[in-house]
Structures are given as structure tokens and as C-alpha cells.
Amino acid sequence: MQSLKHPGGPVLTAQRRDVLLERLRADGRVVAKDLAAELGLSEDTVRRDLRELAAAGLCQRVYGGALPASPAAGDxxxxxxxxxxxxxxxxxxxxxxxxxxxxxxxxxxxxxxxxxxxxxxxxxxxxxxxxxxxxxxxxxxxxxxxxxxxxxxxxxxxxxxxxxxxxxxxxxxxxxxxxxxxxxxxxxxxxxxxxxxxxxxxxxxxxxxxxxxxxxxxxxxxxxxxxxxxxxxxxxxxxxxxxxxxxxxxxxxxxxxxxxx
The missing domain is CATH 3.40.50.1360 (Rossmann fold)
Incomplete structure (x- = not known):
């Protein structure tokens, strides 16, 4: 996959998160260290994106990465x-x-x-x-x-x-x-x-x-x-x-x- 590095960094936030969500759908999990190396990003950047996706209810963070969040978690x-x-x-x-x-x-x-x-x-x-x-x-x-x-x-x-x-x-x-x-x-x-x-x-x-x-x-x-x-x-x-x-x-x-x- 092509690197997502860009001089403007923040403008690619939505693109990075789309990639993370697609990988969660396709693979059933994301390992932050591996995905950071694959995409040419820092591990901290991937972890920060995963934290924000988890706060939005879009993934479940686990040690080292994330899993797809359950849509059945409502009341x-x-x-x-x-x-x-x-x-x-x-x-x-x-x-x-x-x-x-x-x-x-x-x-x-x-x-x-x-x-x-x-x-x-x-x-x-x-x-x-x-x-x-x-x-x-x-x-x-x-x-x-x-x-x-x-x-x-x-x-x-x-x-x-x-x-x-x-x-x-x-x-x-x-x-x-x-x-x-x-x-x-x-x-x-x-x-x-x-x-x-x-x-x-x-x-x-x-x-x-x-x-x-x-x-x-x-x-x-x-x-x-x-x-x-x-x-x-x-x-x-x-x-x-x-x-x-x-x-x-x-x-x-x-x-x-x-x-x-």
C-alpha cells in the first residue's frame, strides 16, 4: 500500500481513518505497529487515530491495536x-x-x-x-x-x-x-x-x-x-x-x- 505521509499531515487524518476502518472490516483486527510500518506512519499516529475511532464507537481498542466495535452495544x-x-x-x-x-x-x-x-x-x-x-x-x-x-x-x-x-x-x-x-x-x-x-x-x-x-x-x-x-x-x-x-x-x-x- 502506498505511504500516507504528507507534508500537511493533518489533512490526511480522514484518509488515515478510512484506511484503518477498511482494514478492520477486511482483516477483523488492526495491529498498530505493523500497520504503521506498512503505511509509513509513526506508531503514535496510528494509536492516536485508534483512540479517536474508539471514542466515536467505531472500534474496540485492545493491547497493541484494535478490533471491530460491536453495533449491538446499545441499550x-x-x-x-x-x-x-x-x-x-x-x-x-x-x-x-x-x-x-x-x-x-x-x-x-x-x-x-x-x-x-x-x-x-x-x-x-x-x-x-x-x-x-x-x-x-x-x-x-x-x-x-x-x-x-x-x-x-x-x-x-x-x-x-x-x-x-x-x-x-x-x-x-x-x-x-x-x-x-x-x-x-x-x-x-x-x-x-x-x-x-x-x-x-x-x-x-x-x-x-x-x-x-x-x-x-x-x-x-x-x-x-x-x-x-x-x-x-x-x-x-x-x-x-x-x-x-x-x-x-x-x-x-x-x-x-x-x-x-
Whole structure:
């Protein structure tokens, strides 16, 4: 690639950032040192641009560079209009994992809500959730036994978090946990935007025999600040994204099972 050096320096700021964003889209990550050498820029310049892109919500900074930012990191109301069809496909596939007689932990968020709505009316199973919104969607389900875990409600995502919620989760033993996240990246793993929410998700995962990640299209290849689980602890990723997506290719190569919706 041609050097972006220019005597006027600052006039090329927008061009530099366009290159950084394109590289994030194409490669799924940016290594500041390598890209600075390739473009004929100082590493400080690349890092400064990445800081400004991160402040604008356009990337997620990590040690040595950056990853694509997740567009699913908004609040619950904002997420309701993002990738709706993709979430419905993922939800339909995930709902089939909840078998008769089983106990399933169901996370909060819009994809988990779609899972609740996709559970067949003749399903006889137990669903445990820390999301009042998800619980409300299941109140009128004719056969599902519903358990709601209480605690301080994190309004951004509409879920209970904190010590009381973790203590309640510790009393549960489940067959599977359907985990909602805001990003799934081969390097960062499953991520979310809040540290307490990530801790609550880990607490729920510890109570289930298997954890499956709900990954609609906007989450694949993206990252948020807080890793929820190592990829080795994931039983599978449920997604409707084509298997030739670079992030999914890398995840499959790492041995992560992919369940295509």
C-alpha cells in the first residue's frame, strides 16, 4: 500500500481513518505497529487515530491495536431494531436446543427474547432467567415452568445483576445456558459491554452443563470491552452467518463448534 505521509499531515487524518476502518472490516483486527510500518506512519499516529475511532464507537481498542466495535452495544431499546431477521433465525435454531424435560438458563437481551417467543407451545421444560422482559414473554406459555432470578436490575440490558442475582443463580443446575453477547471474535471471544453483566453471565454459565452463544449477524467478528468466557468453555455458537465469514473460519479452525441457523 502506498505511504500516507504528507507534508500537511493533518489533512490526511480522514484518509488515515478510512484506511484503518477498511482494514478492520477486511482483516477483523488492526495491529498498530505493523500497520504503521506498512503505511509509513509513526506508531503514535496510528494509536492516536485508534483512540479517536474508539471514542466515536467505531472500534474496540485492545493491547497493541484494535478490533471491530460491536453495533449491538446499545441499550435494549436501540437493539430491538438491529438485525431483527437474523436474530429470529438464530432464536429459532436455539429454541430447538431446549428439549422436553430439560432445564434451560436463558440470558437477557433481544435475541434471548426472540428465543422465548420461539419456544413451541407444547414444550414441557423449565426456563430460568434473570431478565424480567424474557420472563414476561413466557408468563403465558402454557407448559413452561418459569423461574425468575432477582437482584439489582441493570436497566441498560433489562437484566438482574449483582450479588443477590449471583447468589440466586448458585442455587440452579441447568442442562444448558443460552448466552447473549454483543460480540463474538476469534481473538476476544464472546464479549459484552459491562463488567458486572459479564460477571453475571459467567455465574450463569457455571450453573449449566453446556453454554451456547447466541450470535446474530451483527455480532460475528465484533468485540466489546469485557470478555465473558474463554472460547474453550463454549459448547457451540448459534449463528445464521455463512461459514465462509473470516471470523467463523477462524473460530472453526480453533475448534469452536458452529451451529448454523
Amino acid at each position: 435494549l431499546a436501540a437493539r430491538r431494531t438491529v438485525a431483527v431477521t437474523s436474530k429470529e433465525r438464530v432464536a429459532a435454531a436455539a429454541a430447538r436446543l431446549v428439549t422436553p424435560g430439560s432445564t434451560a438458563l436463558l440470558d437477557g437481551g433481544t435475541t434471548a427474547l426472540a428465543v422465548a417467543r420461539a419456544l413451541p407451545p407444547d414444550l414441557d421444560a423449565t426456563v430460568v432467567t434473570h431478565s424480567p422482559v424474557v420472563a414476561a414473554a413466557l408468563v403465558e406459555h402454557p407448559r413452561v415452568e418459569l423461574v425468575l432470578l432477582g437482584g439489582r436490575v441493570f436497566k441498560h440490558s433489562g437484566v438482574a445483576c449483582g450479588a443477590a442475582a449471583v447468589e440466586a443463580a448458585d442455587r440452579v443446575s441447568a442442562d444448558l445456558f443460552l448466552l447473549g453477547v454483543t460480540g463474538v471474535h476469534p481473538t476476544a471471544g464472546p464479549t459484552t459491554g459491562d463488567a458486572d453483566e459479564a460477571a453475571m453471565k459467567r455465574a450463569l454459565a457455571r450453573r449449566a452443563a453446556d453454554t451456547y452463544v447466541l450470535a446474530s449477524a451483527e455480532k460475528i467478528g465484533a468485540a466489546s470491552p469485557f470478555t465473558v468466557l474463554p472460547l474453550a468453555d463454549v459448547a457451540g455458537i448459534v449463528t445464521d452467518v455463512d461459514g465462509d465469514h473470516p471470523a467463523l473460519v477462524d473460530l472453526a479452525a480453533a475448534g469452536v463448534p458452529l451451529l448454523h441457523a
